[in-house]
Amino acid sequence: MKTVIQVLLCAVIGFVVAILMLNNFTIDIMEYAEVIVITLIGIIIILLGVSLKLYWEVKKLYNTDAKWDEEDEVDLLIYKKFADYSFLVQSSIVLSVLVLCTTVITLQSIVLTIIAIATMIVSYLFTIFMTNLIQLVYPERNIPNLSDSKYAEKLLKISDEGEKHVMLIGFYKSYNLLNVGLLIGIVLSTFYSISTDQSQLFSIIVMGLVLVIVNGKYCFSIRNK
Structure with a gap:
């Protein structure tokens, strides 16, 4: 696969x-x-x-x-x-x-x-x-329902230490990939705006805000533990 x-x-x-x-x-x-x-x-x-x-x-x-x-x-x-x-x-x-x-x-x-x-x-x-x-x-x-507002917390609660370790590695890799992906998206959108004279400013701002929110959520989640 x-x-x-x-x-x-x-x-x-x-x-x-x-x-x-x-x-x-x-x-x-x-x-x-x-x-x-x-x-x-x-x-x-x-x-x-x-x-x-x-x-x-x-x-x-x-x-x-x-x-x-x-x-x-x-x-x-x-x-x-x-x-x-x-x-x-x-x-x-x-x-x-x-x-x-x-x-x-x-x-x-x-x-x-x-x-x-x-x-x-x-x-x-x-x-x-x-x-x-x-x-x-x-x-x-x-297993908690996918629509449960506390799905993540309940899923972690029923997982053993080995499963939590695997999930932690996967989540952290995804977090880093998201950061890199959004930065590349911002750069490519800027390049596209310059080369085609079609402004992608709104998309760039949205990606920037998402990047700030994701990093903020991660940092404050660690800080408050």
């Missing part, structure tokens, strides 16, 4: 760089809006299709009559497939919102707008399936 994601990211980055080079590093996104929307919809459909496949694989593994050492291997495989499922579903939700916003801003056809709304609804429904899968991954635990 990791290799597939890396290949897709490299392909997307290579495609973007090639388009920029062909257009002397100036590009009118509005001109390619329809292609972008259709491409993203295709990616979302693929993500949801793979997610559905993973969902049934987890269900099938859960019902497997494994014994002794095989049981540990099955549990590990269920956990990995659930993690892949979670990532794909969350990615499809983000891309669905991106597609819907793009269709509205660029005034795409009503058909594409309806499809964008449909993909967002289906992606949300897949998060409901995720709750069902959590119960299969951790059948012996009282």
Whole structure:
């Protein structure tokens, strides 16, 4: 799964760089809006299709009559497939919102707008399936509902020390990646504004505010412990 994601990211980055080079590093996104929307919809459909496949694989593994050492291997495989499922579903939700916003801003056809709304609804429904899968991954635990306002605190409370350590590493890496990603986004938006004379000042300000809020939340969370 990791290799597939890396290949897709490299392909997307290579495609973007090639388009920029062909257009002397100036590009009118509005001109390619329809292609972008259709491409993203295709990616979302693929993500949801793979997610559905993973969902049934987890269900099938859960019902497997494994014994002794095989049981540990099955549990590990269920956990990995659930993690892949979670990532794909969350990615499809983000891309669905991106597609819907793009269709509205660029005034795409009503058909594409309806499809964008449909993909967002289906992606949300897949998060409901995720709750069902959590119960299969951790059948012996009282997993809190995803809509619970104190979901994070309750999840940590029922996790053992090893799981907390793994989550801590993942959260901290994500935190650092978010900081770097937003800074790169600000730089790229500035470069785009200069090269195309289309101001991205609002987006730059929003990203800057998000960066300040995220860092503030992290620092004060540590400070108040």
